[in-house]
Amino acid sequence: MDFSGKALHVGSLLRPPALLQARDRHAAGEIDAEELWQAEDQAILEALALQRDSGIGVYTDGEYRRNDFMSHLTAATEGFVTQAPVLDWNAEGEEQTKDDSILNLIGGGLRHRDRFTDREAEFLAHHAPGPWKLAIPEVTNFVVANWQSGVSGAAYPTRADIIDDLAAVIRTETAALARDGVRHVQIDAPCFTSFVNEKLIAVFEAEGLNARELLDRCIQADHAIVTGLRDAGVVVGMHICRGNYRGQWFNEGTYHGIAEEVFGRIPVDHWLLEYDTERAGSLDPIKHVPEGTTAVLGLVTTKTGELEDPDALARRLDEASRFKALEDLAISPQCGFASEVQGNPLTWDDQRRKLDLVVSVAQRVWG
Template sequence: MTVKTASKIGFQHVGSFLRPNVLKQARKDFADKTITQADLTAVENEAIKDLVNKEVEVGLDYATDGEFRRSYWHLDFFWGFDGIEHIHYGEGYHFAHEETRDDTAILSGKIKFNPNHPFLDHFAYLKSLTDNLDIHPKQTIPAPSQLYIELIRGTNDSKIKEFYPNVNDLYHDIEKAYHDAILAFYNEGARVIQLDDCSWGLFLDDNFLATPDGKAYAESGIQDILLELNNKSIENLPADLTINTHVCRGNYHSDFAFSGGYGPVADTLFAKENVDTYFLEYDSKRAGNFEPLAKVSGDKKVVLGLLTSKSGELEDRQEIINRIKEAAQYLPLDRLWLSTQCGFASTEEGNVLTEKQEWDKLKLVKSIQDEVWD
């Protein structure tokens, strides 16, 4: 096939990479107070420099820092806002087979963007590495909707009433804090920002929806709230800034949180969210069929996450190509692209595979891209 993709997506990895052992040890030493923050930062810098060189070697058009400075894909970013506090909830997130650590983010005041948010320096370092290489920097952050879901999680919700008697003020502050953060990344040179978003998974899983919490979510009209939070946060941005989103069903130590196809959210998420590109998980039968892709509106693109990041076993090449052809029945091939379904280490624990296997996965993605699109 010689179909050209109409997108400017390029070869992208979703975001995170397995943390190298030297970085894991440094983080442990820092937690044990046997090294300083400066020592840890030096180790992080070297690990990220090595990672970016590997990203260039595998042919990626966009580099991430692997989320090497984070413990979680989402919470570390939330903790960087004013008005957000890091506490231990007493209970982790419940995945299909495991429970995570128990960190969370709750309100400690009114939410504001912090101009000294540490992620800005993190991005600046990544950009400094890519400036002299044939690769562009990409910034991944959790979606505004994900912050809202965290703030209303169980007993966290009590803090909302304390600081936001009018919940509309909370929505406004989340939207403004995110809008300000995105513009700050832009001013540092970011031109591709990805909003990682597990919040929509709540509406896909029949088992969850059968629970009291699930029924409450389904009947609350919360999809419209999540949509508005995301859209308001990304409106009136510079024309040369690309906003993508990655819709995830959970990715922790090779485990998942939710199952189910995209049908229940397609009319909202696919038709109305004003992003440029959706990175979607399609690596297993849990993701359902491709029919909901017909709801993707306008000229928005979809990156099919057909290769799993949860296992090192390589997929059958022809099966992946056949599935791309199947998806093209619902969205034209020139609006489709390919990636792994998620990152390799959404938390510092990482998925159950080796560093060699993660790079072999990306090499397979690239070779299939080269065959299906040129």
């Protein structure tokens, strides 16, 4: 049996040291863009070999051409300014790592300026050993994290006002991907859980926004993006987590408050759902994933190198089958291993063991 549909991963992988060094040298002006691209190419070939050897599917390039999972869009879209938002990250214990990734605020009208996934797609089309996917960020991320009144307010008086223009940027890119023949697209949506995060709901309400109406607007935008892709024959997955930055997380709250609306109204082929800690809550919200749509349970954490017990993972999948048929379930890590360039606090070998574990559990459960 081919387990590529039952053993998946979210996408980003730890950057090899040689790639990190090349990035530093490029930033210092010691190598040009072409030399950096060559270093990225070589690193991606290593990432593809890692995935092939583990048996994980569907292939990605590890997001090795990006600073973080949204940076390719912000770099290619008019209206972003180089000013980082202030994000309140959570960590185990008391020590938190400051978010120094390159995140850009919205400072003007948003317009699609350049393609931002074409180079990634072209390389994967020539080098991936099997089916491959590209990931793009979802509208809600920018609504939550990239709008700030003093910087964005002149162009967009409220955070809700960015939705239509941002969705148009994403639709332009996804339409081009479909024309290019890309067959798998993943939409990364860590900020849907902001709508069950009491701190952020209070922020929205303090700004005079109704959180449920804001969620509804984002769902409508996503519905149009996903429908356009699927009408073009593209398989679409959507990933929901609670943020992933060097082992930290951004959002708190379970799926219960959003599952029926989000799962029921966005017509993806599969959902990749964070379920590695008690923060995610119980499994019963997956009953709202429509029949025929796969719920991919992110039971293996990427935030630490500690390896999960395969027996416990198999039991969780058995428990999930009370709410959704086993044939409509799959397993994955809870998020990427490196949503930004420095990555989470685990090693390359830890990463490989995690991928191997996902595949072995899939073989055990569905074999």
